[in-house]
Amino acid sequence: MEFEEVSEPVSPTSQYFNSSVLSLSILAVLEFEVPLDDSQTMSLIQNVFLPINPRFSSIMVTNDNGQKKWKRVEINLNDHVRVPSFPPGMSLEFYDKCLSDYLTNIAMDQFPQSRPLWEIHIIKHPTSNAAGNVIFKLHHALGDGYSLMGALLSCLQRADNPSLPLTFPSSQSSSKSRQNSVSIFRSVPRLLTAMFNTISDFGWSILKSSVVKDDRTPIRSGDDGVEFRPSNIATMTFSLDHIKQIKANHDVVIHPLFL
Template sequence: MEFMEGSEPVSPTGQYFNNSVLSVSIICVLESEVPINDAHSISLLNDVFLPINPRFSSVMVTDEKGDKQWKRVEVKVEDHVNVPIFPAGLSPTSYDEYLDDYLSNMAMDRLPQNKPLWEIHIFKYPTSNAAGNVIFKLHHSLGDGYSLMGALLSCLQRADNPSAPLTLPSRPNSEPKSDNRSAWTRVPQIFRLIFYSLSDFGWSMLKSTLVEDDQSPIRSEDEGAEYRPITISTMTFSLDRIKHIKDKLRTLTTNDVITGIIFLGTRLYMQEISHKSSKAHSTALVLLNTRMIRTYKSVKEMVEPDSESPWGNRFAFLHVSIPKFKDAESLDPLEFVWEAHKIIKRKRSSFGLHLTSRLLEIMKKFRGPEATAKYIHGTLRKSSMSISNMVGPAEKVALANHPIKGLYFMTVGPPQNLTITIVSYMGNVRVTAGIEKGFLDPQKFKSCMENAFEMMLKAASIETLI
């Protein structure tokens, strides 16, 4: 490597996600409407992608004090671009299998440490969903989903009018309500806050060290799940229909409904595989963006020193118990939505996340980043699944004049048998499941998710009539 001047300290989270214990990356797939012409890919990466952030031109090194630093290097873009070759003239379903195997192999391979931690893969063969696929693989130490989605948006243009600015997606943020009650009447609320904060913090510690989820059809208890091949399965739901459910139930958010659908679909799958597992104790790690702002900012704004939406890894894990089937015959699908809403709302408002963050800082200071990474590894391994959600573009976008038909992403490298990701795009919600091959049944899992969605729609309509 030829080093250049300038370095930047690696954030603690960046160190936790890139070491001998844990290596987590994000795979993002853009489905092209037209056959891919990669003639200008190198110039596009040099002129548009690399200038987004210095980390795309940096490697992680250890300085003389033992601290991790991002060190700038000369980048040979050609070394980061991969164009796989497969037999020509096959059917789209055959290329579906090639793409699935290719993504599975990509998920298992760690990014090399001797060059910047990203790759581009151009799959030029027509599949059932697209005329071609452009695949980004970016290491999680470069930034979280918020940062990397912002970087992706910087590379895209509006498909209908490339010269017009791309509408940056946002999520509504309710204003805090003023509390005119006296200090005395707020005492019970303060005590509840303290109790829930300590309870959430204590439960998080137990779940990361001693208490494991039950073995179930979605959790094998075997070590080394991060090293085994996966199948990436996607399903698409109408955002308008999800909002219809939300509106019928009032007071809830779109994320509450989506999370409830995933919880219900997961329990349906578990019960189909093993009836007794419908009572198994299973926990989902729900990733929460801890930035105060909920609107995407431009990359230029993210890298400003005092940015309110800074680049980097700013997220936390919420331990959310997947509701159990109380009585299969009198099952109310909406209970899964209400339960998800209640737990997530309460945990977001407590100080448990801040206490856990402080614990990780203390652990890193006295025991080092590797020991802290082992703690996070335990947090992931002892739970049954993780769920992360991103808001994508509301309008059709294009990459280098290639209209994007659909997009999805997957987090790879966590020691779990099941990972769920969600992204919205053009009025649809794409739910993607990273499923360990040979352990979960991807077709049955997808069918259960679709059944859960239909059950939720039907139940919401009945609730309205009542």
């Protein structure tokens, strides 16, 4: 199968995320309540996943003028799909550690620039939270977290009626009623406070990135070359009720990726 070269230029953000000094990827894990059957994996990727975004079938190339563009290429799905095997008959806690170690290992691996910047890893072994896991590793140059999560969710179907699109509970009606109950005299101070906080946070970010250094903490050691040391991925589960409680207690806005 041959593709025509895509004329879409690579955005400055995508170039920044995929450079010689920086390479950022997104790891998304789907947990399944039933054991995984990967017999239809290749057909689903070919017919459902790849058509979502042309960048899933493209590589980043540089033309004669030094401009980076996305170029459609032929894909060998076997280069992008991994099915690791762990020792059989072990405890759920053992497979929890295997999954954590596996996530850590693939997070440190760099994408080859000769093929599209994504991988799918199918974990058939059960863990404490799921009967199976599917890991999507997507390079940040393909898009931001919000658009990529939307692309992944568009691949899913509703269990009760697959013909209907996947939807989530909306808080639009409750937010509208709350908004109508707030008078303009209370809205204006909130707007001014939000503007002040935005400007303050932006200015503080500029200072911290150029002049002011972060304090040393158990998370930030401040040692030179720490970015080149081995990393370890740890997971923590929050229920939606806990997230809503945090939002209410601190009167903050929750990032859309959490919802």
